[in-house]
Amino acid sequence: QAQLVESGGGSVQAGGSLRLSCAGSGYILSGYSMAWFRQAPGNEREGVACVDNFDRIMYADSVKGRFTISKDNAKNTLYLQMDSLQPEDTAMYYCAARSGYYYSLSGRMYNRWGQGTQVTVSS
Numbered sequence: 001q002a003q004l005v006e007s008g009g010g011s012v013q014a015g016g017s018l019r020l021s022c023a024g025s026g027y028i029l030s031g032y033s034m035a036w037f038r039q040a041p042g043n044e045r046e047g048v049a050c051v052d053n054f055d056r057i058m059y060a061d062s063v064k065g066r067f068t069i070s071k072d073n074a075k076n077t078l079y080l081q082m083d084s085l086q087p088e089d090t091a092m093y094y095c096a097a098r099s100g101y102y103y104s105l106s107g108r109m110y111n112r113w114g115q116g117t118q119v120t121v122s123s
Contacts, residue, residue, distance in 0.1 A: 002026025002112075004095050009117030016085050016121070022078040022095030022114055030073040033102040035110060036080045038091035038119075047105025048093070049080060056103050062088075085121045092116040 004027070008020040020036070035050035049059045049069035057069055068081040078095055096110035 004097060004112055004114035006093065006095050006114045006117040009093060009119045011120040011122065012085055014086055014121055014123050017081070017083045018085065018119060020080040020082065020093055020095075020117060020119075022080075024076045024078075024097070027076070027097065027112070029071060029076050029078065029097065032097040032099050032112075033110075034071060034078045034095060034097045035105065036069060036078075037094045037096060037107055038089075039094070040091040043091075045094075045107050046091075047107065050103065050105055051078075052103040053101045054103075058103065058105060060105060082119070085119075087121045087123045090119060090121050092118050 003025050005023045033052040036048040037045050038048050039045040051057050051069050051071055066084045070079045094116045095114045097112040098110045102109045
């Protein structure tokens, strides 16, 4: 069964870094637009970063300058490099995908989702 599998989450102190990975199993991610989302308890899901099939990239204002999204088609993997992490970045992080050209941080645009990986940042 095709699936997206996230990894790389963990616990870090404020100012630290993590790199999340999202591997496509059964998907050829070069044909997909992809994004990272996050959701903290009691909060709505928030789009963090996206990259479409034209390699256009968009970031949420809250992470600009700190997070970097990238896609390695040879490894069939999407990444999110997160630097200068802050306690407000604490959330479950999900990758999402949709075949074709979608340039959006709205979760409604994506129809494939991973199970998530937890990121916890302590002060």
